[in-house]
Amino acid sequence: MQLVRLFRSTQTPKTFATISRFFIVMALIGCIIFYNVSVDDDYYINTLFTTFFKVLMLFAALETNILACKWFLSQNRSSCHYYQVVNLLLVASCVAISGRHLWIIGGALLVIMFLNILLTMLCDAPEERFRARKISISYGFVFVLLLGIGIGLLETQPSFYQLGVCLLVGSVMLILGAAPFHWGQMFEVRWIALPSVAFFSCVQPITGIAVLLNLAKIYGGEAEQVLQTMFLLFGILSIIFGAIGVSQRKSLYVLFFCVGLFNLGAVLISFSWLNNEGIQAGITYFLIYILSMFGIYSCCYGGRSHGEYLRALEDIKGIAEVKPYIASGMLIFCASLLGIPPLLGVIGNISLVDILLKQHGFHMLGLVFFCFVIMAYGLLQLIKTLYFDKRNHHFDRIDKIVYIALYGNMILLLYAVINPNWLVQNVKIITESFWK
Amino acid sequence: MEITPQTLPILIAIPFLGFLFALMPPQNNRGKYNALAVAEFTVIVNILMLAKILTQLDIDKSGLQLLSEYKWMANPEINLTFGIDIFSLMIALAIHLMLVISLPFAIVSKYPQTLVSLSLLVLSLLTGFLLAADIFSFYVFFTAISIPMLILLGTVGEIRKSSWMFRFFIYHFIGSLILFFVVCALYNYYPQGQDKLLSTVARLRFPRIYEYWIWGGIFLAFLSRIPIWPFHYWISSITSAVKNPLVFLLVNLMPLTGVYGLVRFCPKAVPESVSYFLVGLDIIAVVSMLFIAMIGLVHKDNRYKLFSFITTYYIIFLLGALLPTGRILLNIGYSIFAFLIIITVLEVLSAHIRAEQEAKNINFYGVLCHSPRLSRLYSFFTLAAVGFPLSALFINNFVILSYLFRYNFNLAMVIMVAIIISSASQLRALYVLKDSSYVVPGSACIADISRPVFFGLSVVGILLLLSFFNPLLGLGV
Numbered sequence: 056m057q058l059v060r061l062f063r064s065t066q067t068p069k070t071f072a073t074i075s076r077f078f079i080v081m082a083l084i085g086c087i088i089f090y091n092v093s094v095d096d097d098y099y100i101n102t103l104f105t106t107f108f109k110v111l112m113l114f115a116a117l118e119t120n121i122l123a124c125k126w127f128l129s130q131n132r133s134s135c136h137y138y139q140v141v142n143l144l145l146v147a148s149c150v151a152i153s154g155r156h157l158w159i160i161g162g163a164l165l166v167i168m169f170l171n172i173l174l175t176m177l178c179d180a181p182e183e184r185f186r187a188r189k190i191s192i193s194y195g196f197v198f199v200l201l202l203g204i205g206i207g208l209l210e211t212q213p214s215f216y217q218l219g220v221c222l223l224v225g226s227v228m229l230i231l232g233a234a235p236f237h238w239g240q241m242f243e244v245r246w247i248a249l250p251s252v253a254f255f256s257c258v259q260p261i262t263g264i265a266v267l268l269n270l271a272k273i274y275g276g277e278a279e280q281v282l283q284t285m286f287l288l289f290g291i292l293s294i295i296f297g298a299i300g301v302s303q304r305k306s307l308y309v310l311f312f313c314v315g316l317f318n319l320g321a322v323l324i325s326f327s328w329l330n331n332e333g334i335q336a337g338i339t340y341f342l343i344y345i346l347s348m349f350g351i352y353s354c355c356y357g358g359r360s361h362g363e364y365l366r367a368l369e370d371i372k373g374i375a376e377v378k379p380y381i382a383s384g385m386l387i388f389c390a391s392l393l394g395i396p397p398l399l400g401v402i403g404n405i406s407l408v409d410i411l412l413k414q415h416g417f418h419m420l421g422l423v424f425f426c427f428v429i430m431a432y433g434l435l436q437l438i439k440t441l442y443f444d445k446r447n448h449h450f451d452r453i454d455k456i457v458y459i460a461l462y463g464n465m466i467l468l469l470y471a472v473i474n475p476n477w478l479v480q481n482v483k484i485i486t487e488s489f490w491k
Numbered sequence: 492m493e494i495t496p497q498t499l500p501i502l503i504a505i506p507f508l509g510f511l512f513a514l515m516p517p518q519n520n521r522g523k524y525n526a527l528a529v530a531e532f533t534v535i536v537n538i539l540m541l542a543k544i545l546t547q548l549d550i551d552k553s554g555l556q557l558l559s560e561y562k563w564m565a566n567p568e569i570n571l572t573f574g575i576d577i578f579s580l581m582i583a584l585a586i587h588l589m590l591v592i593s594l595p596f597a598i599v600s601k602y603p604q605t606l607v608s609l610s611l612l613v614l615s616l617l618t619g620f621l622l623a624a625d626i627f628s629f630y631v632f633f634t635a636i637s638i639p640m641l642i643l644l645g646t647v648g649e650i651r652k653s654s655w656m657f658r659f660f661i662y663h664f665i666g667s668l669i670l671f672f673v674v675c676a677l678y679n680y681y682p683q684g685q686d687k688l689l690s691t692v693a694r695l696r697f698p699r700i701y702e703y704w705i706w707g708g709i710f711l712a713f714l715s716r717i718p719i720w721p722f723h724y725w726i727s728s729i730t731s732a733v734k735n736p737l738v739f740l741l742v743n744l745m746p747l748t749g750v751y752g753l754v755r756f757c758p759k760a761v762p763e764s765v766s767y768f769l770v771g772l773d774i775i776a777v778v779s780m781l782f783i784a785m786i787g788l789v790h791k792d793n794r795y796k797l798f799s800f801i802t803t804y805y806i807i808f809l810l811g812a813l814l815p816t817g818r819i820l821l822n823i824g825y826s827i828f829a830f831l832i833i834i835t836v837l838e839v840l841s842a843h844i845r846a847e848q849e850a851k852n853i854n855f856y857g858v859l860c861h862s863p864r865l866s867r868l869y870s871f872f873t874l875a876a877v878g879f880p881l882s883a884l885f886i887n888n889f890v891i892l893s894y895l896f897r898y899n900f901n902l903a904m905v906i907m908v909a910i911i912i913s914s915a916s917q918l919r920a921l922y923v924l925k926d927s928s929y930v931v932p933g934s935a936c937i938a939d940i941s942r943p944v945f946f947g948l949s950v951v952g953i954l955l956l957l958s959f960f961n962p963l964l965g966l967g968v
Contacts, residue, residue, distance in 0.1 A: 390638055393664075394671070396631035401671075402564070408675040409567060424668055431664045432657065439653055443645040475564050483566060 068127030068134035075138035076120055082145065083113045098156045103488035105153045108265035111345075112152075115258045116145055118349060118460060122356050123250035125454050129362060137177055137250060144170045144254075148262040152269060160266065161206045161223075167230060167262070168198045174251045175243050183246035194229065194239040201226040220278040224270060224285050231263035233323065234292035237316050241300070244308040249364050252308050253352040256315050257345060264322065264341055268334065268489065275329055286327035291422065293320025298426035301433030305368050307358075310437065311351055314392055317430055318344035321407055321423065328414055335486040336406035339479060343391070343403035346471075350388035350464040357381040357461070359451040368437065373446030378453065382441045384461045389434045391468065393427070399468050402475050494540075494547045496559035499573040499622050502537055502583075506615035509533030513608035523603040530594055530607045534614065538587045545580055553817075554690060555579075555624050563627075567678065571631075572686060574624035578824035582751065583621045585831035589740055590614055592832075592951060596839040597737030599846075606647045606737060612639045613741055620748060626674045626687045629755065633748060634667035640741065648738040650729060658725040663745075666715035670752075673708040676701070689755045693762060706765040709756050710772070716749035717809060718802045719779040727783070730798045736842035740835055743798070746805045747827070750812055759817035769813060777905045780806040784912040788919070793841050793855070796916045797834065800876060803913040804830055807906060811891040819894050826887035829875070829958055833882065836872045836948055840865060840940075844924070847937030856929035862939035866925060868948050873921045875955060877914035883958035 090106040093099060120141070127134040144167060151163035175191040178184040205222030208215040225236075232240040232255070244252050271282050297317025304310040318340070325337030357378060358365040365371055375382035387398065394404035411420045471478050512529045516522030548556055555574030563569045575583075590610060600606050613636060620632035641660050644650050680695050681687050697705060718726045726745070733739045761769055780803050787799025804826075811823050843865070848855055859866035875881040878888060896903040940948075 386638070386642075395638060395667075396635050401631070404671065405564075405567065405569075405675065408672060409678075412676055412679060420672065424672065427668055428661065428665055432661060435657055435660055438641070439645070439656070442642060443653070443656070476566075479564060479566050 068124055068132070071134045071138040072120060072124035072127070075142055076117060078142055079113055079117050079120065079145065082149070083110060083117075086110055086113065086149075096155065098159060099150070099153050100155050101153055104485055105265070105269075107485045108152050108261060109149050111342075112148055112258060112261040112265075113145065115261055115345070115349070116141060116254075119250065119253045119257055119352075121456060122253065122353065122460055125356060125456055126248065126250050126364065129359065129364075137174070140170050140173045141254060144174070151262060152265040154269070155273065157206055157209060160269070161202055164202060164226060164230065164266070165199070168195055171195075171230070171255075171259075174254065175247050177248045177251045178246050187243050187246045190239050190242050194236075197236075198226050198229050201229065217278050217281045220270075220274045220281055221285060223274075224267065224282065227263060227266050227270065228285075228289050231260060231267070231319065232312075232316065233289045233319055234296040234316060237293070237296060237312075241309055241312055241316075244312045245306050245366075249308075249352075249355060252312075253355070256311065257348050257352060260315070260319060260341075261345065264338075268326070271326070271329060272489065279329060283327050283329055286323045286329075290320045290323030290325075290327060291419075293317065293323060294423065294426045295320075298429040298433070301430045302436070304433070307355065307366055307368055307371065310368065310433065311348070311355075314351075314430070314434070315344070315348055317426065318348075318392065321403075324416075324419060324423075325407055325410055328410065331486055331490070332413065333410050334489060335482055336410040338486060339406040339482045340403040342478065342482065343399045343471075346464060346467060347388045347391045347400065350384060350391075350461065350468070353457060353460040353464055354381050354385040354388070356457045357384075357453045359453070360448040362451065365448070368440050370448055372440050372444035372448070373442075374450060375442045376446050377450050380458065380461070381453065384465065385441060386438060387465065387468075389437060393431055393434060397472055399471050399475075402471070402478070494544050494557070496557045496573075498540065498544065499557060499559055499575060500561075502540055503573075503615055503619040503622065505537050505540075506533055506611045506618060510608050510611040510615060513604060513611055516604065518604060523598060523607075526604045526607040527594060527598050530611055531591065533611060534587050534590050534594075537614075537618070538584065538591070541580060541584050541587065544575060545577075545584075548575070548577060548580065550577055558624060560686070569627050569678075570625065570686060571623075571628040572625040572688060573619075573622045573628065575622055578754070578820055579621040579751075581824040581828040582747070582831075583618055585828040586614065586617055586621075586744065588951070589744075589831055589835040590737075592835050592948070593737045593740055593839050596842060597735050600647050600735045600737075601649070602647050606643070606735065609639045609643045609647075610737060610741065613643070617744065617748075621751070624688055624690075626677055626689060626692065629689055629752075630667075630670055630674045633670060633752065634663075636745075636748070637663040637667065640745070643738050643741065644729065644733065647735050648729075648733040648742075649735075650732050652728075652732065655725065655728045655732065659729055662715050662722060662725055666712040669708045669715075670712035673705055673712065676705055690758065693757050693759070699764065702762065702764045706762055710753070710765070713749040713752040713756075714772075716752075717746045717805060718783065719776045719806060719809075723779055723783065723802075727795075727798060727802075731792065731795050736838045739794070739842075740838055743801050743834070744831075746802070747831075750805060750809050753809065754812045754820065754823070757813075758820065759815075761813060761815070766815070772813070773810060773899070773902055776806050776810060777902055777909070780909045781905060781912070784909040784916065788912050788916040793845075793920050793924075796920050797837060797841065800913045800917055801834055803909055807888070807891060807895075807910070810895060810902075810906070814894055814898050816894065819891055822887040822890045825883045825958070826891065829883040829887075829955055832951060832955060833872050833876045833884065836868065836951060837876060840869050840872070840948075843940060844937060851937065853937065854929065856923055857925065857927045858937050859924045860927045861936040864942070864945040865937075865940050868940070868945065868952065869924065870921060871952050873917050875952075877917050878910070880959055882955040885959060 086106055086109045089101060091101055093101050147163045147166040151160055151167060154160040154163055172191040172195050175187045176184050178187055201222045205219050205226060208219030229236040275282060293316050297313045297320055300313030301310055304313060322337045322341045325333050325340060358371050391398035391400040394400040509529055513526040516525040555576050558572060558574040561571045563571050597606060616632050616636045623629040623632055637660060641656060644659065645656055650656050677692060678687060680697055715722050729742055730739060733742060783799045783802045787796045790796060808823050808827060811819055844858060859869060875884060878885055895906060
């Protein structure tokens, strides 16, 4: 991409998007062809499990890539920096997912954090870039601290093994944005541009979850209890803060970030039992939530007025009047996130509640119930804004690609609702391969 | 056409397809009538299919018939089962007739196509709810109604106070979430490989403490839809604020989902472990009924009077359903059939009167004096509502009340008082509308209903009259 930037005379955002897309597709093909080819089982391993997450991540990146291009075109900005960073992030993520050695995983995570900081510099306005950079660098320091001390303890102090695992997992939670480390990302999404927000919300969690499970498999034997406690703690905090955040937010991106936080918490709670059923339930829930988030961010790309992408909840008042498909899309995906049948979210909820009942997590059930109601109240504000409030903006014409992305997500959702076995059976196979 | 078990999902699919078709016409006058035509056609097709199913059902056989099962998920194993009996068929038929009668009157709203399409979606979901035979499909349709109802209330219903709409949705959501957790819990108690049918829920055995939670959850989930304390406030606020007659009727179908749910989960008797708490529930229900009936009597708004009448009867049906017998289930079904048709006609006629009053800025005293067709219909349906022997409501309510008297005499006496107050409220409303002492000669009058409308509603009246002799006779069986 740098070569193109330096030597090609005509460059548009589409140029770099196309290059990025080409490499992502090549990586996708490579992942599928070499799905079980490992370099060395102690350093870098490819299994069905890692391939699944890498393929999912690359598909997700492809979709965000296509939509991001539209943003750059409409804003008339160069997309070189963004696509360079995204591609490098994908490489680092692939390494982190498949890595088995501590230094490989640690190195990949460090690169991911650094590239995240670069990605947060894509903002709508220069003063916002300064604020976002400040927060991301501070969190970067915390991350380096956690990762560094964690690796140090694991390598040099066997007596502090469990603490080391704790810190290592904590560093991954920081990248994921799980509570209580969510504040940084929550503030950042207020300022950073939509392509970066969409990447952090839809692609980054895939990496984070895969790496977490990778670590759980490597360290699960000796530090099982520590891992279970950490997953549970972060999960509970995430659903509480996520639910409260959804009901309080005036910014659209922050609202969706909090929705993502809530769902991440639910996934972590499912994983906390570290058994086949828990991981299967967690992955099922996770896939459904990622699909819904994709749908929501596709709709966000449709909310534009006078060339500016709308960020505040107030800005999208009454959008249903003039953009009924965008509003319906957002309604459907929000309802799916709430688990309202017959949408896909109900399958995720069945998985979650089923595992909680089987593991006798009744207090957790009560907490999930309570947090769901709070989240419903927050999403209700959004639905009210979309459908019932008086419109105060003119909305720009929406690009065809946005509709294609939206309909594509809806078709996928519909198919999964009619034939959920396709989803559930595949998750079962992947979970079984996780333990091998 | 041969009726097979696969016909039942078609009954759900037809209104859904109608919903999709109704979205297609352009947003203009012609589009409005196209959408209406699609809706009426869809509903009439479903009515004909329901009538055909009725001829093939074995009326004397208890339990659901025409069972059809669809494998949905393998792990966990969830099969969606649909079935029908006379009880659910009567209610489904009544709801379809409600739509046929009220759609043409409601089309004058601000968003006619939204109203038509969402009404069809709600009809599809309600039909699915009534045909659901297993716990999961029951839960799916029970919950799915919330979102289209919310959109209907906010757009067509023109509810301005967002706090009411929030309460509507949140109460529905909480009830649905509770039911979801209960259904997931019930799933684990079914023997391996057995179908998770609604009819077998009452026979499942749980540890004592779980029984309280599970049955408590079931009752809470359904009671949250019925306007008894402490859930009475939201529905009365919403109902009194809704302008559109069809939306009013659809909102007032929500308590029916609660009553129906309780009937399906405990068709014969409430489990012994929770029957102890029934006394408290009965008292709360009856006190709520009494208060709402009294408020209806003093309230000047005819719409609130109708709402109080509807609530009173829903609570009677609820109390009848909770009796330790399954013998009056059909009586409740026939009663609900007549009741829904009566309130539909009363509401559309009231909406016509209100629209005329607002347009011509006239008082409601004596407005029926110069509208003979309207007056005759309004009087007939009001008398049918208050319990005159003009419909299936009369004899079947008589049976339900007699069983209530047998079960608890004191409670039934209070119920009788509430019925009398509610009936008095309706009769007073009729009297005010027909009181010619306030009519000033030469002053503006409301327009009478047209002859075709009068003829159509008269046919409905005849249907009701026939149902007095035999509820199924009214349907041509």
